[in-house]
Amino acid sequence: DNEVNSDDILISRSKIEILIDNTSLNFIKGSTIDYVNELIGSSFKIKNPQASSSCGCGTSFSI
Template sequence: MASQMAEITLTPRAAKRINEIMVAEPPGAALRVSVNGGGCSGFSYAFDITREQAAQDVAIERDGATVIVDPVSLEYMAGSTIDFVNDLIGQSFKIENPQATSSCGCGTSFSL
């Protein structure tokens, strides 16, 4: 599993924002990122706060922030970078996924 953990990168900006969010959450909480079927382009990313981690889940850590990804989502996200952006549209987590062949304007939907 250690090799899979290196396949998803968490940027310092994303780690900082996750830590800011987790201040208001119970101890042991983490950000879960998953890939769901549906969305404008076929698949969509989901972001949830969780305190549960299954044995097969992968935890990506940086600067005290933790992101949990399930094994199925990990396959779709391998090689991705999770960033946090603050632009004219607003603030959001952004996933740069090298496997995505296209994405939609909302930035949370993609196709392979």
């Protein structure tokens, strides 16, 4: 969704901004988000220590 709610949290690092709701923040606590540029394209990779499984591309995970 494209709406910014009053309880959303804005995280800024360098020139990157992430807008997240409080419920979702609990699922990614302790995670690192990396932007990678590879031959097959550019994407964000998430490394989540809470994940019980993840996909091979690093964009989705299960908790």
